[in-house]
Amino acid sequence: MPLTKQAPTRQAITLKGSTNLVTEFFKFAANTILFQRGVYPADDFHMVKKYGQTVLVTQDLALENYLDKILKQVNTWLLTGSVTQLVLAIISKDSRTTLERWVFDVNLIEPPADSSEPAPAKPEAEIQAEIRNILKQIVSTVTFLPVIDQPTVFNILAYTSESADIPADEWVDTDPLAIEASKSQQVKLRSFSTDVHRIEAMVAYRYEG
Amino acid sequence: MPEPQLSAAKRHQRTQAFTSHMASASLERQLVAAQTAKTDLETKLREKDLIIERLEGDRRWLAEREQEEREEKERERTEREEEKRKSDGELRSLRASMLNLEEQHENLKDEHSSLTRSTSQTLGSQKSHISTLTRQVFLLEEELAEYRHIAEERSHAYEELQAQLDHLNASQDSSIQQETDEESWAVVRAELHRQAEYMRTLETSNAKMNAELVMFRERQAKIEVLKEQKRGLERKVKEADELREQVGRLEAELEAARREREEWASNNAGPSTPSKTPVSITQSLANLRITHARLLEEHGSNVAVLRRREAELANSEKRCTELEESLTGLQAEVRSYRTKVARSEHDAILAEREASFLRAMVASFTAEEASQNGVRIEEATVQQVQQLEQLVADYRSTVKELEKELDALGGNSRSLNGAQAMKQLQDDIAKDQKALFEIQQTLKESENENEKYIEKIDELEQTLFELRGEIGGGRHLPPGVRVLSLKDNPAQQWEDLSQAAMERLKGENEALIKRLKELEDSGARGQGDGGSNEELVPRKSWEVVNKEKARLEEELKQKEKRLMRLQQIFHAKSAEFREAIASILGVKLAFYPNGQVRVTSQFDLNAAFVFQPTGAGEDGMKMQLVAQGEGGPEDLPQLMRYWVEQEQCIPGFLASITLQCYENDKIEREREQGRPY
Numbered sequence: 053m054p055l056t057k058q059a060p061t062r063q064a065i066t067l068k069g070s071t072n073l074v075t076e077f078f079k080f081a082a083n084t085i086l087f088q089r090g091v092y093p094a095d096d097f098h099m100v101k102k103y104g105q106t107v108l109v110t111q112d113l114a115l116e117n118y119l120d121k122i123l124k125q126v127n128t129w130l131l132t133g134s135v136t137q138l139v140l141a142i143i144s145k146d147s148r149t150t151l152e153r154w155v156f157d158v159n160l161i162e163p164p165a166d167s168s169e170p171a172p173a174k175p176e177a178e179i180q181a182e183i184r185n186i187l188k189q190i191v192s193t194v195t196f197l198p199v200i201d202q203p204t205v206f207n208i209l210a211y212t213s214e215s216a217d218i219p220a221d222e223w224v225d226t227d228p229l230a231i232e233a234s235k236s237q238q239v240k241l242r243s244f245s246t247d248v249h250r251i252e253a254m255v256a257y258r259y260e261g
Numbered sequence: 262m263p264e265p266q267l268s269a270a271k272r273h274q275r276t277q278a279f280t281s282h283m284a285s286a287s288l289e290r291q292l293v294a295a296q297t298a299k300t301d302l303e304t305k306l307r308e309k310d311l312i313i314e315r316l317e318g319d320r321r322w323l324a325e326r327e328q329e330e331r332e333e334k335e336r337e338r339t340e341r342e343e344e345k346r347k348s349d350g351e352l353r354s355l356r357a358s359m360l361n362l363e364e365q366h367e368n369l370k371d372e373h374s375s376l377t378r379s380t381s382q383t384l385g386s387q388k389s390h391i392s393t394l395t396r397q398v399f400l401l402e403e404e405l406a407e408y409r410h411i412a413e414e415r416s417h418a419y420e421e422l423q424a425q426l427d428h429l430n431a432s433q434d435s436s437i438q439q440e441t442d443e444e445s446w447a448v449v450r451a452e453l454h455r456q457a458e459y460m461r462t463l464e465t466s467n468a469k470m471n472a473e474l475v476m477f478r479e480r481q482a483k484i485e486v487l488k489e490q491k492r493g494l495e496r497k498v499k500e501a502d503e504l505r506e507q508v509g510r511l512e513a514e515l516e517a518a519r520r521e522r523e524e525w526a527s528n529n530a531g532p533s534t535p536s537k538t539p540v541s542i543t544q545s546l547a548n549l550r551i552t553h554a555r556l557l558e559e560h561g562s563n564v565a566v567l568r569r570r571e572a573e574l575a576n577s578e579k580r581c582t583e584l585e586e587s588l589t590g591l592q593a594e595v596r597s598y599r600t601k602v603a604r605s606e607h608d609a610i611l612a613e614r615e616a617s618f619l620r621a622m623v624a625s626f627t628a629e630e631a632s633q634n635g636v637r638i639e640e641a642t643v644q645q646v647q648q649l650e651q652l653v654a655d656y657r658s659t660v661k662e663l664e665k666e667l668d669a670l671g672g673n674s675r676s677l678n679g680a681q682a683m684k685q686l687q688d689d690i691a692k693d694q695k696a697l698f699e700i701q702q703t704l705k706e707s708e709n710e711n712e713k714y715i716e717k718i719d720e721l722e723q724t725l726f727e728l729r730g731e732i733g734g735g736r737h738l739p740p741g742v743r744v745l746s747l748k749d750n751p752a753q754q755w756e757d758l759s760q761a762a763m764e765r766l767k768g769e770n771e772a773l774i775k776r777l778k779e780l781e782d783s784g785a786r787g788q789g790d791g792g793s794n795e796e797l798v799p800r801k802s803w804e805v806v807n808k809e810k811a812r813l814e815e816e817l818k819q820k821e822k823r824l825m826r827l828q829q830i831f832h833a834k835s836a837e838f839r840e841a842i843a844s845i846l847g848v849k850l851a852f853y854p855n856g857q858v859r860v861t862s863q864f865d866l867n868a869a870f871v872f873q874p875t876g877a878g879e880d881g882m883k884m885q886l887v888a889q890g891e892g893g894p895e896d897l898p899q900l901m902r903y904w905v906e907q908e909q910c911i912p913g914f915l916a917s918i919t920l921q922c923y924e925n926d927k928i929e930r931e932r933e934q935g936r937p938y
Contacts, residue, residue, distance in 0.1 A: 115751070122747055136742060139735065143752055155733040207752040209735075210745045218745065226746040230735035238730035256733040 070248035071130040075123050077183050077244070077251065078156065082119060082140055082208070083109045084190050085154050089142055089197075091206050103184045122208050125219070129212060130249070133160055137211035141229040145203040150229045150258065152197065154190075157252040161245065174247055182244030186253055189241050196239070197257055231258045353629065357622070364618055371607050378603065382596065400471060407467065415456070422449070479582075483574045487567070494563060501556060512549060516542070620650070847919045857887070860915065865922035868897075872911070884911055896921070 087097050087108045097108040129135035140154040241253035519542050627643055731737040843849050851859040861869040872884035904914030
């Protein structure tokens with residue numbers, strides 16, 4: 053999957069550029085979550101310099117393939133605007149209950165009605181700073197999220213519109229992997245936005261206080 | 262015998278003659294009686310005629326009289342009507358004159374009342390005038406008396422002077438001549454002239470004095486009052502005198518006491534202090550004098566107050582008189598206004614009377630016209646007049662109302678426009694203020710609403726967060742959204758993995774069961790008894806298996822039964838079918854298990870053909886002739902060639918065969934039948 057950064061020299065980010073930026077963010081966010089929440093052993097990860105900081109990325113080939121496949125499809129959906137939400141669910145292996153749901157809302161920014169003058173472009177440095185802040189926040193969630201002391205597995209869900217174009221043999225309708233309302237807590241995380249997309253992050257977790 | 266007959270007839274004749282005679286006699290008698298009666302009646306008739314004539318004459322006379330009377334009556338009626346008309350006319354004129362006279366009477370009454378009022382007024386004024394005049398006369402008489410007195414004095418002086426003059430004349434006569442006389446005369450004249458002037462001045466001073474006198478008399482009354490006060494003050498002074506006497510008495514007592522004291526002092530202290538007691542006495546005396554002087558001062562001040570009071574009294578009197586004068590003037594004015602008002606009222610009454618009188622006149626005239634001439638053209642005009650009168654009345658009432666309103670409004674009528682403008686302005690201001698107030702209120706309300714909305718927004722934000730949580734927790738799926746995941750995801754992999762482990766475990770389990778069975782068999786051999794069967798296979802599962810077996814056997818039986826039934830039905834149906842074919846087409850069909858069909862003609866059992874189906878063609882099964890029996894018609898090869906080879910129509914072939922066989926069969930039968938004969 054080509055995650056090459058588009059040249060950010062021009063004044064306005066294109067839809068394609070923004071989509072690539074968002075997809076890339078998803079990749080690193082998912083890796084960070086998987087590492088921080090101990091879904092995969094820490095040995096599987098190696099450090100990579102990204103967004104002006106070090107980020108841990110998996111070396112497990114199967115997982116890499118899986119993520120690449122998902123992100124490729126998400127990229128096409130982002131271009132058509134048919135994906136509204138991406139969820140990374142962490143599930144207990146034994147009880148098969150959902151322990152955590154990392155939710156990323158994808159919103160398209162409506163251009164203003166009187167688009168005589170396009171809004172001033174957001175500098176890429178700013179976007180990167182925002183993304184960095186989100187990743188840092190994901191790291192810091194370890195402090196308040198319940199400790200996971202059981203084997204877990206994860207799944208990535210995509211909330212798409214009904215009219216979305218779906219490759220039938222690869223993608224299937226599935227259960228939303230909900231957390232019971234009585235045991236659910238949620239924390240809103242930071243958000244970041246390009247000129248086209250706005251990503252709002254949130255984590256909902258099972259808490260049996 | 263004619264005799265008796267004759268005699269009888271004679272007798273009959275006689276009796277007849279007698280009866281006729283008697284009858285005639287009676288008739289004559291009756292005649293006579295009738296004649297007499299007739300004469301009587303004639304005489305009576307005559308008398309009656311006479312009576313009738315007389316009566317007719319009477320009647321005629323009476324009729325004449327009646328006619329005369331009637332004529333007289335008519336004449337009288339006409340006269341009376343004329344008189345009545347005349348009297349009506351007179352009455353009308355009299356009424357009119359009466360109304361006139363009443364009017365005049367009213368006028369006169371009014372005039373009379375006004376005149377009486379004016380006369381009473383004039384009388385009053387004249388009386389007052391007379392009183393003033395009498396007063397003047399009295400004053401003048403007094404003056405006259407005084408003047409007379411003065412005149413008498415003057416005349417006396419004059420006489421004296423005359424006497425002197427005479428005396429002087431006498432003396433001058435003797436000494437000086439007429440020249441001196443003339444000189445003296447001039448002196449006298451001058452003296453007289455002076456005297457007359459003095460007289461005139463005296464008169465004027467007298468008049469002045471008279472006026473002063475009146476004034477002083479009036480003052481006298483006030484002075485009386487003051488005197489009263491003075492008397493009261495004198496009484497107080499008397500009391501003060503009494504007090505003074507008391508003081509004197511007390512002084513005397515004091516002196517006596519001093520003396521006693523002196524005596525005591527002289528007795529006690531001797532002559533060492535002779536001048537002490539007199540000093541104290543003199544001191545007390547000085548005190549007393551001072552008090553006396555003070556009292557005197559008080560008296561003087563009281564007198565001064567009295568004087569001042571007198572002066573005030575005089576002023577007030579003067580003011581009183583002035584006020585009285587003005588009062589009289591005002592009263593006179595009031596009187597004049599009253600008279601004016603009375604006059605105007607009187608005029609109004611007169612005008613109303615006039616109007617009513619005119620109306621009455623009009624009414625009387627219309628009544629007359631109605632009574633005499635019936636409907637006239639002037640009715641319309643009368644109506645018009647009435648309408649106009651009504652209009653006038655209406656206008657008057659409206660004018661009165663307007664005047665009343667004007668009065669109510671007072672003198673502000675001029676400033677009405679300004680006031681109206683002011684009012685309008687005030688109203689506008691009030692309206693503006695009201696609107697401002699309303700606007701402020703609405704502003705407040707909207708602010709309140711704003712606050713409410715802000716609160717609501719907060720609430721909604723809270724609920725939005727919660728709902729986000731709902732969505733984030735995956736409990737709510739927004740409409741029109743699909744949840745997708747990759748088919749080959751880690752969770753699925755894990756699940757698949759666990760499934761595989763399950764399968765493996767099952768296999769292991771089975772193997773273990775097998776092993777167990779083997780062990781069981783070996784165990785059974787060792788124990789030599791089948792009682793351990795239960796231990797090797799669980800009884801429960803065995804029972805379940807047995808039950809299932811029984812059930813399956815039952816089912817099998819039922820199925821078999823059903824199959825048999827179906828076979829029977831099939832056989833019956835196929836037989837029926839074959840028979841039907843035979844009777845309809847004249848051929849018997851036999852189906853072989855290998856699919857071949859043998860067709861045998863009914864009419865020639867030797868003519869049999871075997872057909873074999875040649876697979877499914879486009880238009881159904883195709884039969885092929887594979888064998889033939891030995892029988893059949895003679896021209897079978899021809900038929901076969903034609904139908905089967907050329908036309909390839911097996912039904913046609915069979916039909917021709919059937920026809921041939923039938924013909925042969927018929928001929929054969931006829932031959933057989935013909936043989937025994």
